[in-house]
Amino acid sequence: MKRFAALFNTIDQSTRTNVKVAALADYFSDATDADRLWTIALFSGRRPRRAVTTTRLREWAAEEADIPLWLFEDSYAIVGDLAETIALVLPPNPSSDNRSLTHWITELRGLAEVAEPQRKAFVLAAWAALGGTERFLFNKLITGGFRVGISQKLMTRALARATGMPETELAHRLMGNWHPDDTTWHALIEAADASADASRPYPFYLAYGLEDGPESLGDPDHWRAEWKWDGIRGQLILRDGDYYVWSRGEELMTDRFPELARTIDHLPPGTVLDGELLVWLPGSDTPASFNALQARIGRKTVPKKLLAEAPVVLHAYDLLEWQGEDIRHHPFATRRALLEEACADLPADAPLRLSPQIPFGSWADLATHRAAARDAQAEGLMLKRADSPYLAGRKKGDWWKWKLDPLTIDAVMIYAQSGSGRRANLFTDFTFAVWNGNDLVPFTKAYSGLTDAEFRQITAWVRKNTLERFGPVRKVTPHHVFEIAFEGIQPSPRHKSGVALRFPRMKRWRQDKPLQEANTLDDLNEMLRQYG
Incomplete structure (x- = not known):
């Protein structure tokens, strides 16, 4: 696990592709076959199933950290990531554990077969044995939320450097419905006929x-x-x-x-x-x-x-x-x-x-x-x-691809919610509304399209202009107009507005446009008649 944690730190802390490829190639050259196979699986989204409910993990972490559960929940709302919150609130300890990534995954997957007291004892013992990044990664594995920004292209480049095999062949080998339970490093990467699986697709x-x-x-x-x-x-x-x-x-x-x-x-x-x-x-x-x-x-x-x-x-x-x-x-x-x-x-x-x-x-x-x-x-x-x-x-x-210009509409932000990960301290997820007479009717949500500087600016404004709170969601004073871009529109009885948008995102923040000049529900319905 120490070796895997060091690899994760290198990848997570660098934005340079060459650094990530070199770290992965070194790891694939030195790690055991089982750890190499599980690393490819984890980095390509083949995660172990969740072994313990998040409710129990929150309760056990608060108990072990000797803090009330409400304080843990408030911390979780700020951090935005359960695994990271647990790692931060637990008492720090240096990791002296040398067991492998494969060992910990095997143990975690066996938890489904034991009673809850044994699950709790195992988790607490793991938290006591692991420290730093190893503990954080253990939490990611146990919550079933392990995600790392490694593209298949980057993975195949690293494997090609470590094995001397062509990238195109490796890309094909990694496609399909394989899992560490039903293959080996040799069968997946080194075997002479890796295309024996009749269902295996080609890389797109x-x-x-x-x-x-x-x-x-x-x-x-x-x-x-x-x-x-x-x-x-x-x-x-x-x-x-x-x-x-x-x-x-x-x-x-x-x-x-x-x-x-x-x-x-x-x-x-x-x-x-x-x-x-x-x-x-x-x-x-x-x-x-x-x-x-x-x-x-x-x-x-x-x-x-x-x-x-x-x-x-x-x-x-x-x-x-x-x-x-x-x-x-x-x-x-x-x-x-x-x-x-x-x-x-x-x-x-x-x-x-x-x-x-x-x-x-x-x-x-x-x-x-x-x-x-x-x-x-x-x-x-x-x-x-x-x-x-x-x-x-x-x-x-x-x-x-030469796509049509997106459809757009000007809308008013009425709700805001914090993001997750590195944006957990920013309000990035917004609900937008259009006018229906004198009322604002919500019709879509969007969370992408602004720069980090704009997200920081709107976050400061949200904190000063919150009208009500509903858990992580804040109702804000109607004031800001955004141009919302989207690819399509269709009727939706589940939405109060009666419409749903395809791929909505914030195209720009219309700080030049007053609230009253936002579009109307009639405008949306006209788009629905024309493009729906």
């Missing part, structure tokens, strides 16, 4: 946003354009007579989209498609809004009624594997031609469609198509260089 190729138009990209003849759909990006994998559906966030979603099982009848084994999962009603020329897809998100099983009301198709726009061969290194134009050939004889009721390309002769011509994106239920355009391979991760140069 991610595009950068195009801010100033495509003219700087050169000759338009070298580029291909298609709609940027507003759905869920996923890979459909057909191997060994079965099918698998993966989200861009590396979540296996097969059970949520049973209609895609019929693709086995139309495409050969050894096919991997990249595309967009969309609700597409029979007879419609465009997909349904993202709001229709939300009913399918988060469900492990889908009832027949919902399957009929919100049928999902995969709009395929790239072919990554064909007849069992990885073809990502081929130019996009070649992959696209193979994809068109594969989809040429699909029946009309197949849960798979070929995402159309948009013909254009000039950048101005393409801009005209982009302006009609919302009519097609799209967010904008994707631009892909015809000769580009399918790479792993976010690369600049060959793929670009």
